[in-house]
């Protein structure tokens with residue numbers, strides 16, 4: 356048996372669901388109703404500009420009023436209004452949008468400013484109201500009407516005595532939502548959602564006193580001015596060619612009053628394949644790389660949607676501040692929907708590309724200034740390179756490596772810079788780096804003596820950056836300066852001649868094992884130069900990274916904690932002191948020398964502490 360049919364939807368059941376689950380925040384009702392009022396006003400302006408309306412436009416300010424006694428909120432506009440037929444059509448049919456119809460009808464002219472799309476927004480009024488009235492008069496010559504509904508599926512339409520054109524929506528606020536019957540609260544909500552809408556929105560008045568007259572005649576007069584919420588033409592809607600640096604900086608200060616001045620900004624403007632405008636600012640970022648919350652605001656046609664862009668924007672882009680406005684970002688939906696929206700994904704990859712392009716042009720055209728900002732930019736670029744492969748591909752051309760002398764190089768420049776003596780026997784460029792110049796000085800000086808260049812990798816992000824990106828750069832090895840003795844940092848086929856015989860070498864290892872008396876230590880002998888320390892302690896790069904990783908994952912006593920032989924103890928076979936240790940016949944004196952040489956190695960790392968340090972000091976005093 357086969358059958359076909361259409362599923363019937365019962366309005367009585369679906370209506371409460373729309374009211375309840377369409378929006379996650381109840382305060383959205385105000386955004387929706389004000390957006391409708393803005394739409395109605397802009398439609399009228401459009402009609403006037405096309406000659407379809409020749410009356411006086413007059414004051415188009417939208418008013419939001421509160422009546423505490425009556426527990427009502429009303430939103431009044433002077434837009435196109437509705438005739439009885441239109442109320443029937445647009446308000447009574449849920450999900451029938453007059454906005455869409457308007458856009459369809461006038462598709463040959465620019466209707467891009469119209470916000471409404473779905474024909475659902477109006478019903479958000481019932482999230483906070485027991486009943487709702489719409490009192491409206493069309494701009495066409497039609498009688499005014501009043502529509503009333505208590506949130507059920509029945510409504511009433513009666514005559515009204517509204518004389519002027521436009522619409523007033525009156526919300527009789529329900530008991531649970533009384534918090535909204537408050538001018539302050541409404542201003543706050545509108546400041547969040549409607550701060551940049553294109554038609555003036557007034558909530559109440561501001562009063563202040565001013566002196567009038569001179570001398571004895573001077574008196575205080577009260578000045579009453581409408582309290583306007585919004586800036587009708589926010590900076591991002593303007594032509595970048597007409598704007599100065601000061602304009603951008605002032606706008607930034609308005610958005611983030613407590614922040615330092617931004618380093619630079621990007622004015623976004625695209626028509627295809629989606630529409631998007633906005634300004635992204637590059638803030639001064641220091642050590643703190645936790646992406647700032649609430650710093651990027653998403654708008655759709657100047658209506659605020661969210662500043663919670665987590666999972667919408669790649670993490671590293673969230674270090675930026677600013678505004679993104681796109682009609683292609685859905686307005687009426689929840690965040691979980693936003694994340695999977697194809698347009699939102701396209702937008703995020705567009706923004707990534709734009710940011711990379713801007714950095715690239717800054718680097719190419721203003722390298723000096725780019726370098727001075729590198730401290731902040733570097734964190735961001737490294738973060739991006741680690742987390743976004745597409746960004747990595749672009750950023751490897753403008754990402755910089757800084758050496759301990761403060762010189763900055765691109766990847767290619769640096770390879771060139773070290774090509775003469777930092778290529779190992781496998782043909783790999785060896786990038787040597789220091790994470791702490793204070794404690795790694797002995798190693799740094801030894802490397803410098805060999806003519807090696809050393810990179811500075813001392814920010815929080817650097818250790819992650821090293822292990823994360825090394826494999827993405829071709830033919831490069833990164834080694835911390837204390838990961839091996841200087842001769843072995845860069846493996847070549849050359850070896851220093853040792854002054855010791857094989858027997859002496861073996862004997863030396865035994866002496867050290869006995870004197871240090873620590874199973875975890877595996878001393879080995881190496882022919883270094885005579886002026887290097889008698890003993891060096893190093894930690895192989897691989898081992899240290901493992902340890903760092905395990906520490907990061909909270910691994911106290913984890914897999915690599917106290918791993919035997921984690922530190923390498925290298926005895927310098929060519930050191931004079933080591934020669935003396937070998938020749939010493941008194942065991943106690945020999946042990947003392949070994950311990951002292953070992954402690955010196957620890958001291959050179961800033962690692963000699965507690966009882967070991969006390970013993971070292973006492974021993975030194977004895978020797979002196």
Ligand SMILES: Nc1ncnc2c1ncn2[C@@H]1O[C@H](COP(=O)(O)OP(=O)(O)OP(=O)(O)O)[C@@H](O)[C@H]1O
Nearest residue numbers: 391395445452453454471472473474475476477522
């Ligand atoms: N203040 C108003 N003045 C004139 N018409 C209005 C007003 N408010 C609503 N309307 C009409 O009612 C229609 C339905 O409004 P509703 O808010 O439900 O949907 P929308 O604005 O079209 O889309 P969205 O769901 O995206 O908000 C509007 O498209 C418009 O034609």
